[in-house]
Amino acid sequence: MADVTERMLGLLSTLQTGRPFSGDELTRRLNVSPRTLRRDVDRLRGYGYPVETQPGPGGYYRLAAGRTMPPLVLDDDEAVATLLALASLAATGTSTEGGIDDAATRAYGKLDQFLPARLRPRVTSIRASLETSPQHAPGVTAHQLSVVAETISEHEMIAFTYTNARGERTDRRVEPYRQVHHLLRWYLLAWDGEREDWRVFRMDRVTDVVRTGEPFEPRPLPAGSALDYLRQGLNKGKEPVRIRVDAPAATVIDVLKFQDAEIHPIDDQHTTITLALDSWQWLILNLAFLEADFHISEGADFAAACRTFGERLMGATRT
Amino acid sequence: MADVTERMLGLLSTLQTGRPFSGDELTRRLNVSPRTLRRDVDRLRGYGYPVETQPGPGGYYRLAAGRTMPPLVLDDDEAVATLLALASLAATGTSTEGGIDDAATRAYGKLDQFLPARLRPRVTSIRASLETSPQHAPGVTAHQLSVVAETISEHEMIAFTYTNARGERTDRRVEPYRQVHHLLRWYLLAWDGEREDWRVFRMDRVTDVVRTGEPFEPRPLPAGSALDYLRQGLNKGKEPVRIRVDAPAATVIDVLKFQDAEIHPIDDQHTTITLALDSWQWLILNLAFLEADFHISEGADFAAACRTFGERLMGATRT
DNA sequence: AAGATGCGGTCAGGATCTGGCCACATCTGT
DNA sequence: ACAGATGTGGCCAGATCCTGACCGCATCTT
Numbered sequence: 001m002a003d004v005t006e007r008m009l010g011l012l013s014t015l016q017t018g019r020p021f022s023g024d025e026l027t028r029r030l031n032v033s034p035r036t037l038r039r040d041v042d043r044l045r046g047y048g049y050p051v052e053t054q055p056g057p058g059g060y061y062r063l064a065a066g067r068t069m070p071p072l073v074l075d076d077d078e079a080v081a082t083l084l085a086l087a088s089l090a091a092t093g094t095s096t097e098g099g100i101d102d103a104a105t106r107a108y109g110k111l112d113q114f115l116p117a118r119l120r121p122r123v124t125s126i127r128a129s130l131e132t133s134p135q136h137a138p139g140v141t142a143h144q145l146s147v148v149a150e151t152i153s154e155h156e157m158i159a160f161t162y163t164n165a166r167g168e169r170t171d172r173r174v175e176p177y178r179q180v181h182h183l184l185r186w187y188l189l190a191w192d193g194e195r196e197d198w199r200v201f202r203m204d205r206v207t208d209v210v211r212t213g214e215p216f217e218p219r220p221l222p223a224g225s226a227l228d229y230l231r232q233g234l235n236k237g238k239e240p241v242r243i244r245v246d247a248p249a250a251t252v253i254d255v256l257k258f259q260d261a262e263i264h265p266i267d268d269q270h271t272t273i274t275l276a277l278d279s280w281q282w283l284i285l286n287l288a289f290l291e292a293d294f295h296i297s298e299g300a301d302f303a304a305a306c307r308t309f310g311e312r313l314m315g316a317t318r319t
Numbered sequence: 320m321a322d323v324t325e326r327m328l329g330l331l332s333t334l335q336t337g338r339p340f341s342g343d344e345l346t347r348r349l350n351v352s353p354r355t356l357r358r359d360v361d362r363l364r365g366y367g368y369p370v371e372t373q374p375g376p377g378g379y380y381r382l383a384a385g386r387t388m389p390p391l392v393l394d395d396d397e398a399v400a401t402l403l404a405l406a407s408l409a410a411t412g413t414s415t416e417g418g419i420d421d422a423a424t425r426a427y428g429k430l431d432q433f434l435p436a437r438l439r440p441r442v443t444s445i446r447a448s449l450e451t452s453p454q455h456a457p458g459v460t461a462h463q464l465s466v467v468a469e470t471i472s473e474h475e476m477i478a479f480t481y482t483n484a485r486g487e488r489t490d491r492r493v494e495p496y497r498q499v500h501h502l503l504r505w506y507l508l509a510w511d512g513e514r515e516d517w518r519v520f521r522m523d524r525v526t527d528v529v530r531t532g533e534p535f536e537p538r539p540l541p542a543g544s545a546l547d548y549l550r551q552g553l554n555k556g557k558e559p560v561r562i563r564v565d566a567p568a569a570t571v572i573d574v575l576k577f578q579d580a581e582i583h584p585i586d587d588q589h590t591t592i593t594l595a596l597d598s599w600q601w602l603i604l605n606l607a608f609l610e611a612d613f614h615i616s617e618g619a620d621f622a623a624a625c626r627t628f629g630e631r632l633m634g635a636t637r638t
Numbered sequence: 639a640a641g642a643t644g645c646g647g648t649c650a651g652g653a654t655c656t657g658g659c660c661a662c663a664t665c666t667g668t
Numbered sequence: 669a670c671a672g673a674t675g676t677g678g679c680c681a682g683a684t685c686c687t688g689a690c691c692g693c694a695t696c697t698t
Binding site: 003004005006008009012013016020042046047048050051063073074075076077078079080081082083084086087088090091094095096097098100101102103104105106107108109110113114121122124125127128131132133135136137138142143145146148149150152153154156173176177178179180181182183184225226227243268269272280281282284285288289293294295296303304306307309310311312313314315317318 | 324337407425426429451460462473495501603623626632636
């Protein structure tokens with residue numbers, strides 16, 4: 001009895017010629033019974049190969065090659081971009097069965113079979129010459145993301161188990177609205193009925209997703225986009241802060257150009273910054289780049305965060 | 320446990336990427352024991368696929384060029400991964416005409432034609448429900464990357480103009496060896512004949528690539544991999560820093576995801592970070608986000624910067 | 639030398655495969 | 669309409685293969 005995989009590879013090779021073969025002919029080639037041949041054909045179909053048949057006199061099995069690889073209208077750049085996108089995603093994850101990175105790896109290994117013959121040498125040369133830096137990111141399964149996407153489209157509630165950052169598990173039942181990809185993480189924006197509020201979940205902490213079959217009436221999103229809401233969630237509160245800096249206004253404007261702040265010169269060498277603080281860490285980064293002394297005139301919470309972090313920095317350097 | 324044939328086809332796809340994979344990584348992807356993996360590799364060898372290995376630290380399995388691949392189909396997860404990869408790459412860049420992100424955006428819009436009809440509803444629902452966060456990264460054209468890949472494969476010298484970080488332009492003529500994707504940037508590892516040494520170039524600073532038609536005799540790479548050499552080059556002249564953090568490794572990995580650092584757990588609640596210091600300000604930002612105590616074990620310059628900035632923060636809060 | 643990788647034999651238990659048999663569906667040619 | 673030649677899929681008992689665990693070993697790097 002031959003190795004099954006070997007036989008399947010042989011059958012694939014035979015069928016990829018695109019010719020029709022009668023069952024009788026295939027059983028002779030493979031040296032198996034007609035029943036086993038039928039199982040083999042079913043097996044190929046299970047893997048996604050579109051094997052066509054026709055019963056009756058002159059009946060046959062045939063691999064519908066034209067449907068496996070439909071004519072592609074990707075131009076050269078698009079094909080290369082697809083390849084590079086897969087290479088990049090393949091390097092992002094934990095190499096777990098079912099993970100997106102695993103699926104991306106396999107797709108990356110197959111892509112040339114879906115491109116016109118003229119692009120194959122290019123794919124081969126890119127693959128041979130490209131290295132990607134591994135990037136650790138929490139695993140999410142392609143299956144879970146696509147199930148959730150379908151329930152969003154169909155306005156169907158889902159239930160799942162959520163594990164928060166401290167390891168506590170809760171069962172949730174929500175209306176799903178958007179999935180967001182942000183800084184190597186996948187998030188779900190959903191309405192939580194029990195809490196009567198919007199919630200953002202990290203998809204790598206979501207397990208045991210179940211489709212409830214229960215439809216919901218869509219409600220308006222809580223912000224312009226799910227991404228906006230996600231960002232707001234990551235930045236709590238907005239404390240008014242005023243800082244006097246020992247630096248010229250022009251310097252301050254240059255360093256704080258990505259910060260939404262009001263900047264006024266006091267004199268040639270001193271400047272006032274006024275802003276609504278959303279992240280003390282990002283403001284500290286800007287102040288670090290300024291490399292100038294400063295004084296916090298307003299903003300007790302920010303001052304407290306600075307004191308705490310300052311103490312921490314001093315403590316870190318003690319031997 | 321997957322059907323053996325299915326698993327072998329998946330393993331073939333994975334190995335076809337040309338990358339080296341450790342046994343550990345493959346066992347995780349395939350969800351089998353190490354012993355079974357070894358049998359699978361033997362099985363592939365028996366079918367004529369030349370799988371190379373290297374034992375010892377950094378050991379791996381890799382598929383050498385040789386045997387033709389059987390016809391392969393995209394499974395559901397692979398199709399989803401392709402879609403997500405394109406979505407992610409489309410959001411990464413500067414939206415410049417000709418850039419990879421531009422091509423990825425177009426391919427993302429065309430993916431349906433790529434896929435069997437049964438997957439179309441899934442693609443549609445993912446597209447409708449997914450948002451991706453824009454990520455600014457230096458732009459590179461798909462055309463340039465593929466031209467360079469071809470010259471690497473064909474051992475052909477290229478000429479180009481290079482603009483360094485200070486804006487100075489030089490003409491270069493080099494032997495190209497590898498393109499590397501690392502932390503959102505594309506690099507080229509090449510041998511520079513004039514300088515008689517290896518050089519790493521950022522591809523977004525490379526312009527006016529010209530194929531010279533002149534072949535070169537390949538020389539051995541300067542390190543185990545181009546990525547290793549790239550890391551050494553990027554780290555050259557930077558201060559080695561070692562920090563002990565009172566936080567679990569998983570938390571640290573989460574926060575330092577865009578930092579090129581080695582992160583090792585000491586125990587459940589303590590972690591060591593080892594890195595070459597690029598910018599003390601950016602590292603301080605990461606440490607601020609960690610919200611945990613830490614101690615600097617190595618890196619006198621960094622410690623001094625922390626002390627100075629700590630004093631500045633403390634001074635800023637005095638009334 | 640220690641440790642991290644790959645290697646291959648052996649075993650018991652479990653899983654899958656096989657050919658034969660059967661009733662059935664579909665198609666073509668007379 | 670019918671006969672015959674094709675493909676279809678369930679069921680069964682017996683045979684075969686696969687698996688993880690265990691073990692001792694080889695190779696490579698630091």
